[in-house]
Amino acid sequence: MLFLGAGLSLGFRIQKADDRSLFLPGQTTAGHYQIELRCDACHAPFGGVTNDACNKCHGAELAAVDDAHPLSKFTDPRNAGRLESIDALHCATCHREHQPEITRPMGLTQPVDYCFHCHEDIAEDRPSHAGLAFTTCATAGCHNYHDNSALYEAFILKHLDEPDVKPAAVRPARLARSSSSAPPLTAAQRDEPRVVHAEPLLVDQWEHSGHAAADVNCSACHQPPGGDPAWLGQPGHNTCAQCHDFEVEGFLAGRHGMRLAAGLSAMSPTAARLPMDPQSGHRTLSCSSCHDAHSVDTRTAAVDSCLKCHADDHAKAYVGSEHHRLWRRELNGLAPPGSGVSCATCHLPREVHRENGEQVVRVQHNQNLNLRPAEKMLRSVCLDCHGYAFALDALADPNLVQVNFRGTPAHHLETIEMVRRRQSGEKQKNP
Amino acid sequence: MKNTLLITGGLLLAGAVLSLHTGCSKAKATGISPKVMADALHAVMESDRTVYTRNVVNRLQNEENVIKASEHWKDEKALPLPAQMFRMGAEMVQSKNAGFTYSLLSPWPVNKQNAPKTDAEKAGLDFIVANEGTENYYTEETLGGKKYFTAVYADVAVAKACITCHNDHKDSPRTDFKMGDVMGGVVIRIPTE
Numbered sequence: 162m163l164f165l166g167a168g169l170s171l172g173f174r175i176q177k178a179d180d181r182s183l184f185l186p187g188q189t190t191a192g193h194y195q196i197e198l199r200c201d202a203c204h205a206p207f208g209g210v211t212n213d214a215c216n217k218c219h220g221a222e223l224a225a226v227d228d229a230h231p232l233s234k235f236t237d238p239r240n241a242g243r244l245e246s247i248d249a250l251h252c253a254t255c256h257r258e259h260q261p262e263i264t265r266p267m268g269l270t271q272p273v274d275y276c277f278h279c280h281e282d283i284a285e286d287r288p289s290h291a292g293l294a295f296t297t298c299a300t301a302g303c304h305n306y307h308d309n310s311a312l313y314e315a316f317i318l319k320h321l322d323e324p325d326v327k328p329a330a331v332r333p334a335r336l337a338r339s340s341s342s343a344p345p346l347t348a349a350q351r352d353e354p355r356v357v358h359a360e361p362l363l364v365d366q367w368e369h370s371g372h373a374a375a376d377v378n379c380s381a382c383h384q385p386p387g388g389d390p391a392w393l394g395q396p397g398h399n400t401c402a403q404c405h406d407f408e409v410e411g412f413l414a415g416r417h418g419m420r421l422a423a424g425l426s427a428m429s430p431t432a433a434r435l436p437m438d439p440q441s442g443h444r445t446l447s448c449s450s451c452h453d454a455h456s457v458d459t460r461t462a463a464v465d466s467c468l469k470c471h472a473d474d475h476a477k478a479y480v481g482s483e484h485h486r487l488w489r490r491e492l493n494g495l496a497p498p499g500s501g502v503s504c505a506t507c508h509l510p511r512e513v514h515r516e517n518g519e520q521v522v523r524v525q526h527n528q529n530l531n532l533r534p535a536e537k538m539l540r541s542v543c544l545d546c547h548g549y550a551f552a553l554d555a556l557a558d559p560n561l562v563q564v565n566f567r568g569t570p571a572h573h574l575e576t577i578e579m580v581r582r583r584q585s586g587e588k589q590k591n592p
Numbered sequence: 593m594k595n596t597l598l599i600t601g602g603l604l605l606a607g608a609v610l611s612l613h614t615g616c617s618k619a620k621a622t623g624i625s626p627k628v629m630a631d632a633l634h635a636v637m638e639s640d641r642t643v644y645t646r647n648v649v650n651r652l653q654n655e656e657n658v659i660k661a662s663e664h665w666k667d668e669k670a671l672p673l674p675a676q677m678f679r680m681g682a683e684m685v686q687s688k689n690a691g692f693t694y695s696l697l698s699p700w701p702v703n704k705q706n707a708p709k710t711d712a713e714k715a716g717l718d719f720i721v722a723n724e725g726t727e728n729y730y731t732e733e734t735l736g737g738k739k740y741f742t743a744v745y746a747d748v749a750v751a752k753a754c755i756t757c758h759n760d761h762k763d764s765p766r767t768d769f770k771m772g773d774v775m776g777g778v779v780i781r782i783p784t785e
Contacts, residue, residue, distance in 0.1 A: 228668070233686035237693055238781055239710055241736025279705075286704045315664050587762050 187259035190268045192203060192529070196423040205260070215252040218414065222530060226308040246278040247271070255306075267533055271388035273300060289579050302536060302557045302574045304482070311539040317580045323548030331499035331512045331544035333522045345374040353379040356391055366455035376402070382454075401448045405578070409448070415448045418526075421544030430470045441470040460492065471504075478565035479504065485565075502546070508532070510541045550577045595643055623709075626741035626782040631697040633692065633780055634728075634745045637667035637678070643780070645674040661753065673757065676703075694783050696747060698776025700766035710735065716744030717777050725774045732784070733764065747776045 175248035182199045185469065189197040196202050203214045216223075234240065235249040248254045257263075257270040261368070261380075264270055274295035284291035298304050305312060309541040312327055318393055348368045353359055368578070371380075382396045386404060393400065399419065402409035413422035420428045430437035444450055451466035452459070464485075468476060479485050484502035491501030508528040514521045531538045535556040543552035561570055624632075649671055662670035672680065675696060682694050693724045699717050701707045710713045716729040725746030731744050749755050757771040769775055 231683065231687075233683040236686055236689075237695065238735040238738065238740060238780075239695060239740075242710075244736065268723065314663070316667065443723075583762075 165455060167315055186275040187258065188261040189258060190261075190264055190347050192255075192268055193258060193436050194434065195420050195428060195432070196425065199423045199425055202423050202476075208406075210253050210258070212250075212252050215256075216355075218419075219442065223307055226310045227346055228307050234332075243279055247275060251463075256313035263457050274278075274298075275306075277352075290581065299534075301576070302553055303576045304535060305536070308537060311536055312576075314580055314583070317549060317577060318584060319542065320549030321577065322548070323582075325551040327548065331497060332506055332542075333513050333547045334499055334524055335511060343376055346376060346378060347373075351379050353383065354392060356381075363455045366453070370455060370457045371459075372455075395449070396454075398448050407523045408526050411524075411530075412448065415527035415529050416441075417528070421447075435472045437470050438472040443561055445469060460503075460507075464488065467508075468502040474563045475565050476504070478563070478567060507538060507542045512541065554576065599639050614656070615686060626784060627743065629692070630741065630743040630780045630782060631728075632732075634743070634778060637681075641674060641678055641747075642682075644677050644754060645751045649674055650753040652772070654751070654753050654756070661757075674754070692780060694778060694780045696776060697779055698747070700758075700763050700764065700777070702763045712742045713744070713779055716742070716779065720744055720746040720777050721774050722758065729777075735781075739784045742782075743780045745778045745780070746774045747778055749773050749775050 181200055184200065185197060188194075190342045200477050203210050203212070205211055224228075229530065230249065232250065235244060244250065249491070255271045256268045258268075260270050261399070265273060265501065276298040277295040280298075284293075299306060303312065310316075346368070349368070351364065369378070382400050383393045384390055384397070385400050386411070398409050398412060398418065409418075412418040417428060422425065427447055429443075429445050430441040451462045453461060458565075462480075468479070484506075487496060488501035488503050490496035490504075491498065505524070509532075510531060511522050512523050512525045514523060515543060525541070531541045536553060539552055541547070543556070547555070550573070553576065554573055557565060559575055560571065561568055632700075648721050652671065653661050660668065661668045661673050662668040663673055663676070663678070664670075665672045678696050682696070686693055695706070697706050697708050697713055697717060699708065699721065708717045710733060712731050712733040716731065717735050719729040720727070723746075725748050730746040731742050733740055749769055749771050752771070754775060755771060755773070756763045757774060759767045
C-alpha cells in the first residue's frame with residue numbers, strides 16, 4: 162500500500178513536471194505574476210536573483226529617468242557604512258518577491274521609512290521637513306526613490322501657477338500616416354497570391370487603412386521580406402515590428418506582451434488580476450487583438466479595444482466622463498485634433514523624441530512605464546492639458562482615479578506649497 | 593626521435609619558466625605606487641575638468657552668452673555643470689569596476705550628500721583648505737573592511753562660472769567664493785588589498 166501511494170505520488174509529480182506553480186513559495190507581485198512560471202526570467206540557477214535579471218527589464222527605464230539612487234552610489238567605498246544599515250547594492254533588498262504579507266505598493270518589501278537610513282538629518286538642511294515622518298517621504302506625492310523627474314524642486318517651480326486646465330489643452334500630434342507622396346494603394350493593386358481568397362470586407366478595410374495609404378501591400382505582412390515566402394495567415398508581432406519596432410518593443414515590455422517576451426503563451430484576460438469582462442475570456446493579447454489587422458484604425462484601438470476586456474471601476478467610469486466627452490467631440494469633428502482624451506491618451510501615451518535633430522512622436526505601448534507610482538504620469542500625459550498642482554492632487558486622490566476623474570481632487574498636496582514658501586523666502590532674502 | 597622530443601620539450605618548459613620569471617621581475621620593476629597612480633589619475637581629471645569649465649562652460653555661457661549651463665541640463669536643453677560632468681564620469685568609472693574610485697566633495701556642498709563623511713575625507717578637506725591647495729593630502733583608510741590608499745586634491749575656482757554658480761545657488765552654504773579659492777576637493781581611492 163505504501164509503495165502504491167509512493168508510486169501514485171511519483172506519477173502525479175511526473176504528470177505535473179511542467180507545472181512549476183508547485184515551486185512558487187508565495188504569491189507573486191502584480192508586476193511579475195504573469196511570468197511567475199518562467200522561474201529563470203528572474204532566478205539564476207540554484208535560486209538566486211541577481212540585479213542583472215532586474216535590469217534586463219527595468220534597466221533602460223531607470224537610466225532614462227536618471228535613477229536617483231543608481232548602484233554606483235552604493236558601490237562607492239565612502240558609502241560602505243550605509244550598507245551596514247541597508248544593503249542597497251541589491252534590488253531584491255527592497256523588492257523581495259513571493260512575500261505578499263510584507264509587499265507594499267510598487268513591490269516594496271522594506272519598511273516604508275527606509276529613507277531614514279541615509280537622510281535622517283534632512284531637517285538640518287531643510288527646516289521645512291522637521292517633524293515630517295519618514296513614512297511619508299515617498300507616499301505623499303513628494304519623492305520617489307528612483308524617478309524624481311517630475312518631482313524635483315526646479316521643475317515644480319516652473320509649473321507652480323498653472324491653471325487647472327491649460328488654454329491649449331492638446332496632446333502631441335502624431336506623425337503623418339505616410340512619408341510616401343504616392344497615392345494610396347487600391348484594391349486592384351493588392352498583391353496576394355492567386356491561391357489566397359481575400360474576403361471583400363477585409364479588402365475594403367485595408368483599402369481605406371493607413372497601411373494602403375503608406376504603400377503597405379498584402380505581402381508586406383503576409384509574406385514579409387526575409388522570411389518564409391509561404392503565405393502567413395496571421396502575422397504576429399515580429400511582422401509588425403518590421404515597421405513599428407518602437408511600438409512592439411513597448412508592447413513586449415508592458416502588461417500586454419510581457420508573457421510573449423518571456424517565451425510564454427500570450428496573455429489572456431482570464432489570467433488577469435484586474436477585473437475583466439467575462440465575455441473577453443477567449444481573447445489573447447497580440448497586436449491585432451487591439452488593432453484590427455486590416456482597418457488598423459488607431460481610434461478603435463484607443464478606446465473600444467480596451468473596453469472590450471477591461472471592466473474595473475476606473476475603466477467602466479470612463480464612458481460619460483469629461484475625458485470621454487472630449488474624445489467624442491474630437492471624433493465628431495467638434496474639437497481640434499489632439500484635444501480628446503482616450504484610454505490610450507494616458508495609458509499608451511504619445512512620446513516626443515528627438516532623433517537626428519528632428520522631433521518624432523511615437524506611441525509608448527509599455528503602459529507600465531507611467532502607471533506606478535501615479536505621479537509618473539505627470540510628465541508623459543497630464544501636463545499636456547493640466548496644470549501641475551491640479552494634476553498632482555488628482556493623481557494622489559485614489560477615489561478620484563477610481564471614478565475616472567469625475568470631480569475635483571479632495572486634497573491639495575503640501576508639496577507645492579512647500580516649494581512656493583521656499584521660493585518666496587528666497588525672494589525676501591534676495592529681492 | 594624520442595630523445596629529441598624530450599629535449600625540445602624541456603627547452604620549451606625552461607623558456608616558459610624563464611619568460612614568466614622575467615615577466616614578474618619586469619612587473620616589479622615597473623610597478624607603480626598607489627600615490628603615483630592617484631597623482632596621474634588626478635592630473636587627467638583636473639585637466640579635463642579645467643578644459644570643460646574654461647573652454648566650454650565659461651566661454652559659451654559667461655563670455656559668448658550662447659548657451660546656459662544648468663543643473664537640470666536635460667530639461668533645460670543646456671550644458672551640464674562642470675561638477676555634474678565630473679560626477680557623471682565618476683559614476684561611469686564606478687560602474688566599470690575600474691580598480692579605483694573618485695568623488696568631488698566640499699566643506700560647502702550644494703548637495704549635502706557631498707560633504708566630507710569619513711575621517712580621511714574630513715582630515716583631507718581640512719588640510720587642503722588650510723594649505724590653500726598648495727599641498728595634497730595622502731592617507732590610508734579602512735572602509736567596509738577593505739583598505740584603501742586615499743588621496744585628496746584641492747579643487748580650485750578656475751573660471752568665473754564656478755564662483756557665480758556657487759555664490760548664487762540657493763542651496764550653497766557659502767556665497768563669497770573668489771577666483772583661485774579652494775572650493776572643495778577631489779578624493780581618489782585605490783584599494784590596497
